[in-house]
Amino acid sequence: MKHYDTIIDVGTLATHLGEEGLRLIDCRHDLADPGAGRHAYAEGHIPGSRFLHLDEDLSGPRDGRNGRHPLPDPDEFAARLGRRGIRADDQVVAYDDAGGAIAARLWWMLRWIGHDRVAVLDGGWRAWREAGHPVETQIHEALPTTHGVHPGSVAAIGTQALRGALERDEVLLIDARSPDRFRGENETLDPVAGHIPGAVNRFFRENLQGGRFRPADELRAEFLALLGSRNPTEIVHQCGSGVTACHNLLAMEIAGLSGASLYPGSWSEWCADPSRPVATGPG
Incomplete structure (x- = not known):
């Protein structure tokens, strides 16, 4: 699969769906309702997607002085990715239903730990649905792997x-x-x-x-x-x-x-x- 490192359109993604080395991450989130993204994922997602939660997976512990979404420890973040079956050489595509506002956070964080093969789905969940591409409700168990931390490009x-x-x-x-x-x-x-x-x-x-x-x-x-x-x-x-x-x-x-x-x-x-x-x- 070609290397995508900024955005990818829904038509191109659809042609690669199911390919080895492609990892889709559903990042849907609502600041006013932190459980909404996980609920939406369970109701339907792009086939093969795994879910990452902004508060639980893309943020670290808060101490009252380090902001609402502090960065996690990079090694712990890499371990979370490994538990989701994401390898350092995978092509990751992140999507949400907010114009890429949450997916871009994962895009940046992966580059932060040296994983540049990551793109945001342009138009996200809405564009995928409007194009009539397939949706599933099945949640697949990920085969755990190891994802290291390397010098980042951001x-x-x-x-x-x-x-x-x-x-x-x-x-x-x-x-x-x-x-x-x-x-x-x-x-x-x-x-x-x-x-x-x-x-x-x-x-x-x-x-x-x-x-x-x-x-x-x-x-x-x-x-x-x-x-x-x-x-x-x-x-x-x-x-x-x-x-x-x-x-x-x-x-x-x-x-x-x-x-x-x-x-x-x-x-x-x-x-x-x-x-x-x-x-x-x-x-």
Whole structure:
């Protein structure tokens, strides 16, 4: 099977369904109802899919200071993948029902542990169903294997390092949350409203049109306008908890703008310490 490392369309995936070395991961999740994704998976999924839960599989333990979806220990994450039968040389395709917002988190995390053969299903579950492709309810037992950790092709930055880089004007911080939350309005997920001083807003849904990623040239033009004179390696992405920020990272990769970093703790980690500055308004 060809190597896919950004997105794959439903027609192409359908032609490869059932091939050896293809691993499909259902990442459906609802922040307001954490059990909804697993329930949806049980009701129907793309044949052969395994399910990974955002809170349980794609996040680590929370301590009240490290955000709502902290990264897990990389070795433990790799062990979870192995228990799902995912090998380091498999072609992984992740999908959800949220325009790739959750699937992109798995895309980034696999690259974080050195697994670059991973793509997001463009259009996700909805596009698969609309195209009339097969669906199953059977849950297959995975044959456990081993998935190691290797140097990744993506980078993460911690709070203190980010704060210093912002003070020295070494990076541009891009916030993927909705404009109202960025401005400090209608905050329902985190205890403090606002944004990190110096951040600019790029709502992740601007990457989509009709539930699918917009053409690469359009994404490239918009991100270049946002970056200005900055190199992609000087860009850090964040959101509320390090999930939808990965959607902007994927969009930049589709646009041929590689090298940006993720602030995994994002706003939920930043605002957990009242000594850290907070800004409101348009930025």
